[in-house]
Amino acid sequence: MKIIGVAACTVGIAHTYIAQEKLENAGKKAGHEISIETQGTIGTENELSAKQIQEADIVILAADVKVSGRDRFEGKRVIQVPTEVAVKSPNKLIKKVEEVMAQKQ
Numbered sequence: 001m002k003i004i005g006v007a008a009c010t011v012g013i014a015h016t017y018i019a020q021e022k023l024e025n026a027g028k029k030a031g032h033e034i035s036i037e038t039q040g041t042i043g044t045e046n047e048l049s050a051k052q053i054q055e056a057d058i059v060i061l062a063a064d065v066k067v068s069g070r071d072r073f074e075g076k077r078v079i080q081v082p083t084e085v086a087v088k089s090p091n092k093l094i095k096k097v098e099e100v101m102a103q104k105q
Helices: 014-029 050-055 083-088 090-104
Strands: 002-008 033-040 043-045 058-063 078-081
Touching: 002 014, 002 050, 002 083, 014 033, 014 058, 014 083, 014 090, 033 058, 058 083, 058 090, 078 083, 078 090, 083 090
Parallel strands: 002 033, 002 058, 058 078
Antiparallel strands: 033 043
């Protein structure tokens, strides 16, 4: 499965990058292709390309603030959670993504 997402916390420093790392590690461990963009105090990093967005099966928004460019994900299945969920339970979140996608089929 191809998973993309955005991590963004209120301060835009620690939780943003921890959420990104934990989600990418959990997704890869579960055998998925995963890319997480970060939106923080220094701007957007690892920006998702139009191709990545088009090919994605599902989008994870691990955010405590408004995600800029959310309209890019129009028509995609989106799961939104606080960054705390991505930081504390990334494996459970990936399992939830798998369940949501299984129901879709």
